Amino acid sequence: MKPARFEYAAPDSLAEAISLLEQHADDDVKILAGGQSLVPLLNMRMARPEFLIDLNRIAELQYIREEAGWLAIGAMTRKRAVEESELVRQRQPALLAATQLVGHPQIRNRGTVGGSMAHADPAAEYPALALLLGVELRVAGPGGERRIPAADFFHGYLATALEPTDVLTEVRIPVLDPGTGWSFLEVARRHGDFAMGGAGATVRLDASGKLSEVRIALFGVGAAALRLHDVERELVGEQPGEALFQDAGARASQGLEDPLSDVHASAEYRRNLARVLTVRVLEEAVGRAGGAGGREEGSR
Amino acid sequence: MTTQKKAISLSVNGISYEASIEPRMTLADLLRGELVLTGTHVGCEHGVCGACTVLLDGRAVRACLMLAVQADGASLTTVEGLETDGELHPIQQAFIEEHGLQCGFCTPGFLLTVHELLENSPDPSDDEVRDALGGQICRCTGYQAILRSVRLAATRLRDAQAAASSQGS
Ligand SMILES: Cc1cc2nc3c(=O)[nH]c(=O)nc-3n(C[C@H](O)[C@H](O)[C@H](O)COP(=O)(O)OP(=O)(O)OC[C@H]3O[C@@H](n4cnc5c(N)ncnc54)[C@H](O)[C@@H]3O)c2cc1C
Ligand code: FES
Ligand code: FES
Numbered sequence: 474m475k476p477a478r479f480e481y482a483a484p485d486s487l488a489e490a491i492s493l494l495e496q497h498a499d500d501d502v503k504i505l506a507g508g509q510s511l512v513p514l515l516n517m518r519m520a521r522p523e524f525l526i527d528l529n530r531i532a533e534l535q536y537i538r539e540e541a542g543w544l545a546i547g548a549m550t551r552k553r554a555v556e557e558s559e560l561v562r563q564r565q566p567a568l569l570a571a572t573q574l575v576g577h578p579q580i581r582n583r584g585t586v587g588g589s590m591a592h593a594d595p596a597a598e599y600p601a602l603a604l605l606l607g608v609e610l611r612v613a614g615p616g617g618e619r620r621i622p623a624a625d626f627f628h629g630y631l632a633t634a635l636e637p638t639d640v641l642t643e644v645r646i647p648v649l650d651p652g653t654g655w656s657f658l659e660v661a662r663r664h665g666d667f668a669m670g671g672a673g674a675t676v677r678l679d680a681s682g683k684l685s686e687v688r689i690a691l692f693g694v695g696a697a698a699l700r701l702h703d704v705e706r707e708l709v710g711e712q713p714g715e716a717l718f719q720d721a722g723a724r725a726s727q728g729l730e731d732p733l734s735d736v737h738a739s740a741e742y743r744r745n746l747a748r749v750l751t752v753r754v755l756e757e758a759v760g761r762a763g764g765a766g767g768r769e770e771g772s773r
Numbered sequence: 774m775t776t777q778k779k780a781i782s783l784s785v786n787g788i789s790y791e792a793s794i795e796p797r798m799t800l801a802d803l804l805r806g807e808l809v810l811t812g813t814h815v816g817c818e819h820g821v822c823g824a825c826t827v828l829l830d831g832r833a834v835r836a837c838l839m840l841a842v843q844a845d846g847a848s849l850t851t852v853e854g855l856e857t858d859g860e861l862h863p864i865q866q867a868f869i870e871e872h873g874l875q876c877g878f879c880t881p882g883f884l885l886t887v888h889e890l891l892e893n894s895p896d897p898s899d900d901e902v903r904d905a906l907g908g909q910i911c912r913c914t915g916y917q918a919i920l921r922s923v924r925l926a927a928t929r930l931r932d933a934q935a936a937a938s939s940q941g942s
Contacts, residue, residue, distance in 0.1 A: 474797055478776045480776060481779070508838050512820075512839070513819035513820055513838065516799070580908065663907050664903075665908055
């Protein structure tokens with residue numbers, strides 16, 4: 474058998490899961506969600522937990538609801554359910570776009586929304602989307618419930634604010650304000666593979682067509698997803714246009730500390746991707762906001 | 774450390790099975806080793822190749838990335854379940870006619886993936902098919918022949934559906 478031995482429990486309720494986590498706080502305990510990242514690690518014995526707590530039987534962690542300007546998504550909601558949700562399509566198209574870039578349909582049939590946040594893979598779409606949109610993560614642990622903004626949740630390479638005894642219960646995603654333009658793109662060898670680099674942007678324009686709000690996030694190019702606060706600041710108040718976007722792309726690329734280098738792409742390649750993708754997401758987001766210099770969908 | 778075995782019951786291709794297994798056993802190993810349904814192949818055992826793909830309650834999933842205990846109470850379809858009374862499923866027939874397989878190692882995963890696709894989308898565009906098959910690796914046939922096989926299967930299944938509904942009315 475591939476994985477090393479472990480004890481296993483599949484509680485039906487969140488309360489039961491939390492009490493199991495408390496009981497086993499001194500063991501090497503691990504939560505199992507969709508298993509699309511954890512089971513490969515078990516099979517390769519890179520992870521050897523003593524106790525596995527499977528959340529798949531907890532129905533109360535699987536839902537997509539709209540609540541006063543937010544989409545509240547249960548951590549155990551499958552990515553396929555997000556992809557097929559009419560609410561998501563209408564309220565947060567950037568979430569739909571990002572979801573369709575995660576792996577293949579067979580992976581999305583099992584992989585969960587919470588799992589991608591908790592795993593925090595540097596090339597994963599969801600952590601970047603969370604930083605871009607200002608997602609809130611709700612966590613239940615022995616000490617009660619915590620609400621953590623995305624900016625404080627991700628701590629670097631495969632690292633988050635989650636303690637071993639914490640359960641991520643809900644991912645809250647702001648709905649898209651009308652008038653906000655957005656874009657979420659990546660470059661991968663095949664559609665469905667992990668991205669060699671990716672980017673997202675949201676923009677708002679004032680009455681004169683100048684950029685009043687800009688957010689840009691990158692993923693797959695470094696140890697973790699990141700927001701480009703410096704680049705964003707330089708863009709606010711400017712008239713959008715090709716030269717401005719190119720400038721932003723150049724700054725995004727120069728600002729990259731220590732780009733990833735691996736078998737998929739060299740550091741130089743990723744530095745270039747950061748530039749190209751920043752330009753593209755700005756063009757597309759501005760286009761969707763109806764601004765100058767923007768590009769309509771599918772015109773590339 | 775000894776691990777307690779878990780008793781599970783599940784339905785595979787309409788047949789009920791019971792098994793007592795260690796929690797660390799993958800679903801792929803249960804199917805192949807315990808239930809001797811060796812049509813489900815294993816290649817990479819970390820989710821990348823797609824050879825082990827089976828249907829879990831109608832959805833294509835990687836059997837190498839599920840624990841067998843997680844299938845307790847579930848209803849599965851493997852490649853052995855596609856035929857009816859010795860007659861191949863139209864998707865299987867189409868793969869033969871359009872040379873959608875050569876060595877056949879990857880084929881069970883392709884067939885079940887295509888099954889889910891055509892169930893949800895009876896007339897998919899080529900792009901849709903490519904997208905659905907992006908997670909399945911074939912090392913010898915060539916993907917163009919597989920794409921043609923899917924097109925033929927889709928046409929046959931639509932024709933059969935149309936014939937059945939005109940007969941019904
Ligand atoms: C072939 C292949 C391609 C893939 N491509 C992509 C891709 O392009 N982009 C991408 O982002 N991902 C990709 N993935 C990974 C996939 O999206 C995983 O589903 C995801 O990373 C983890 O989600 P999961 O539900 O499967 O979690 P699991 O694998 O079950 O868990 C992952 C980690 O998160 C922890 N965890 C999970 N849920 C919780 C929770 N609720 N509370 C606390 N901790 C929790 C687990 O303990 C574990 O450490 C791919 C996977 C495969 C096999
Ligand atoms: S053996 Fe399961 S995906 Fe390769
Ligand atoms: S037919 Fe040989 S690998 Fe696909």
